[in-house]
Amino acid sequence: MDWHHQLLDSVIWLCKAFAISMVAIACITALLGKFTYWGQQFLRVTWVWFSPVRNWRPLGILSLLILMTLFAVRMDILFTFWSNGMYTSLQNFNAAAFWSLMAVFGILASVHVVRGLVNFYISQAFQIHWRVWLTENLMARWLDQQAYYRSQHLPGRTDNPDQRIQQDISGFVSSSLTLFLGLISSAVSLFSFTLILWSLSGTLTLFGAEIPRAMIFLVYAYVLVATVFAVKLGRPLIKLNFLSEKLNADFRYALIRLREYGENIAFFRGEAVEHRTLLKRFSHVIENTWAIVFRSLKFQGFNLGINQLAVVFPVVVQAPRFFSKQITLGDLMQASQAFGQVQDALSFFRTSYDEFASYRAIVNRLTGFLDTVDAADQLTMPQIAHQGQNFAVEALTVKSPGGAILTANLNLALAPGAALLVRGPSGVGKTTLLRAIAGLWPYADGKIVYPAGQQCLFLPQKPYLPLGTLRSALYYPSAEPAQPDDSAVRAILEQIQLGHLTVQLDTESEWSNILSLGEQQRLALGRVLLHRPQLVFLDEASSAMDEGLEHAMYSLLRKQLPDVILISVGHRSSLAAFHSSELILQHGGKWILSNLP
Template sequence: MRGFWGLMRAYWFSNRWREAWALAAVIALLTALSSKAGVWFAEASGELVNSIAFFHDAANTSPLTTLLTNAGWLVLLVVIKDAVITGARTLVSATLHRKWRGWLNSRFNEALLDPNHTHFHAQHSSDAGAPDNIDQRVQESIKDMTGGAIGLAMGVLAVATSLFFVGQKLIADSTEVAGLEFLGDYGSAVLALVVVAAYVPANTWIAMKLGGMLERLSVRMQQAEGSYRGELTTLLRRSFHVAASRGENVQKAMHDRLYSDIDQTWSRLNRVNAGYSSFELVYNFVGARIIAYTPGLVPFIHNRIDLKGYITGAELVNSLISQCSWFIHVMPAIATLRANSRRVIELAEAIENVRQPAEFYRQTGQSDFRYTQQNPVFGLTIQHLELMQKGADAAPFLTTERLRFRRGEWTFLKGESGSGKTSLIKAINGLWAYGRGTVVFPEGVKTFYAAQEVKLPPVSLKELVCLPDTPDDHSDTKAAAALHHAGLGEFIEHLAEGSREGHSWDQILSGGQKQKLIVARILLQQPGLLFLDEATAALDPDGKTAFHQAIKDNCPDAIVISVMHEAIAPRSATGSEFYHSVLTIADGIATKKPLVPTLPAELTTILANPPVRSIAKTPPQEDGWLRITRMRLRQK
């Protein structure tokens, strides 16, 4: 769907083409009927004016009856044209708008949420071309673009049908015009068409210039509105942090600055809109009251046509001007259409660019990651991995040699802040842009990534527990058991609820409870490869122990790679180690070694400074366990 026309025709050549063309055909038929009704309206107007003009004529034997009859026919035509035909066309066009928008929305959702994580790459492409305010583009811009396109097509069709029907009637009623005798009986029709052709295009050119200004300002307004709305949305997510740091003044200044951009753009947009409105009003008056009555004036003066013919001809010309002026009347809408289509096209192009992430990132740096699979008995293997930043000549900031993680092995990943711990986890999962190396996953093993910050979508509690699976993939009993083992048993009775007392689960659950919810997901899905990226940061020491113990008990064969800020890996309540190895990042190099068990600080102090027994004449015999412990400390 690259380009404007590609975006416009995609729906009409999709698997929904029958629906699209059927609705479009109905709209075309109703538009043609509306144009034909315009001709009938002009004739009825001429009859009514004629009955008024000759009301006192001696030849008119029933003036009141004629007047009322003509007025009744005119009112009936108005009802048929505006209430029946136009109303039906509005309903069908609104249905087409809804269908088209729904199809486009589904296409963008499918493209953004594909297995390649396009939504992630589109926003984190490290490129100035990354689209801003994707939510606004998918919702508002698509809605306004499709509605504007349908309106534009209806207007073009109305112009074409009006030219046919009105032109046909003008030619049928045409007569000779003094000074244009060489045109014969087509004089008045040609004169009417020439007047319309001279008046409408010149003013359309002016309207297009003003429309260009409106388009640019509309795009700028959308960007400013989107930035302000995005900041307000972010504030709602971090309102606690703003309150705790007393950052309201800084936040308010930021809002004022963003709204100032909206206000200034809005002011310029209002001035252009006001100017366009004034231009349109003057144009309409001149067209309806002067231009429309000019072509028939000469033959009327020379008695070539009567008053009825003159009024009918003027109404026909007015109808033709009105229909041909449709571009002028909707130029602001066309400007908005172009602005919205530009926003949607930019998003479509960004999506298309990152559909193949590796090829996209190679344009701005080195991106040569390979992801393959092997027999699950060999676990996870990483070979010669190098992580880089954007740039063709960028040097690696993190390097690893061959790393192997056995089935059931727990690895503690540690390093200073900014050393690249999270970057390494992202690269293993295919979420880092630049670098090279090979990652070999165990075949057929489910992978689970648990991050520090947990965002919960507004769905039922069971759906939250089952993510990324669907609720149908797991029974209520299994979901409840997972919640119980994770320490969230008090919420089991609310499993089917999407909220409680008007609040979503994201608002109800604390940070620690959200991380326990992650445990419930792990217990339910039984992943064979688990990445914990500071997933216990919101838990107290006992909570961290329970977190690890639940995984240890229920996922005995899982490979676990965990990022934590602790200097020492957590242990079980009995003092046994959860982790088997430690992966340390220092000076840009990641090295993996077996984990050397440590002793509590109190015991280490006692062993380093044993108590002196002054009454003993011979050295006391050490307890066997203490002797072994002392030897291990010396070895360390």
């Protein structure tokens, strides 16, 4: 064999195969994106990443990976020709040809190893960059327009969105590239090795009939029948893999809640109930896992049997031609290898069906996540404007998710320095009104006018303390400045009677588990003093303090921020001394607005 010609043929083959592959991929992508639901799902999740308008590099690197895949197929072809020559030299006892072919093998093997390492690095780098972009993109969608919160109000909302961002994206990126390149490799291998098998195939007499080029027809019929049975056996894996992701996420979420509410559970001695809940969710995981195991036994057992039979099938078919000396030992071995390559290429979908099933479940979960984000963006909200210095509510009507009116046609206006106390019986909708005024409640209509260009802070009954240092918790929702004013921060901690914490300002810890609820509420008031907003909502933000401490904190707010607009929800009558007006909510949507002495 002239290996110089083989090298030239390989270069020409790679160029032709690459050009044909790129044209075919472009056409298939366009057709899949337009006419198939899967294609539309894929493009919806990640097309922007590949768009050359955004950046040409992803498509460029993907083209390089396709070229490396084609190179691997060509190497397999060269190895079959090498195998033919090597076995023929053994059959002919040609030592010179044998050792010459060993030298050729050393070159081919070295090139193959280098290609594998380069391909591994490029594919891993590509996946990392793709995953980073997709994660950042979906996180931005999740946080934009407060979809993470508004989605709670959707019927049948997405389960475990955190898992879809963290785990499903990783699986999507990895499986997309693996299946895509595997499909290209199989298609090119099928065409290339079919030509080799065609040249090595002979006539087979079967039941008195002669079948020309029998190996070609037999391998296609063999794999087609096997694929039909494999698809039938593997179809239930799609649903089972989807359930596996969901049930595992539900179990993990229950474990996270156990840690988050550990103190409450410990006080109630609720370990037995929590144990039963965890065992129940875990049992669902195990039941589904056993279902996957039994289904996979059938599927993989069938595939293993088919693959083992394929090892001897081509040798049995070609053996009569070998013993009649129509072909050499090298031809027999090359035909066997070509048969295996064609069989593997045709069997790609069959052997990868379980991975396709998992991939489909992942794509469904990611598109379901995007459906939730889009639906959250479509939820109606009150009209919000930022103008002037006053805060105003115009014709605001707040409803429950079931349609019951909680507050009807509310109108009020608050000037700088004004303070409104919202009161009413439990369950009347006081907190819901604050959510609607803050633009968080979708079952409301009307107009809300905020002071122009001013920051608003919302202080709930249980404050949110982010992970990190005590300083970062105090600065939240703003980032820590590069050069913080320690004297100002320490002064604020002294004013809110948390001066003993000044030495721990830069200590990282889970402060929500260290500070009492009363201390957390005072820290939230410290945020108000630090940020000096124009408008503050306090939803029972001092309920964990005694009346004396509450009086001191409200006095501090009124003294340090005389122009701030306060809107407080509270039950204690002592709060009236710090507010200029009172809004009493009543059942049926009624309300009474009056001035306080």
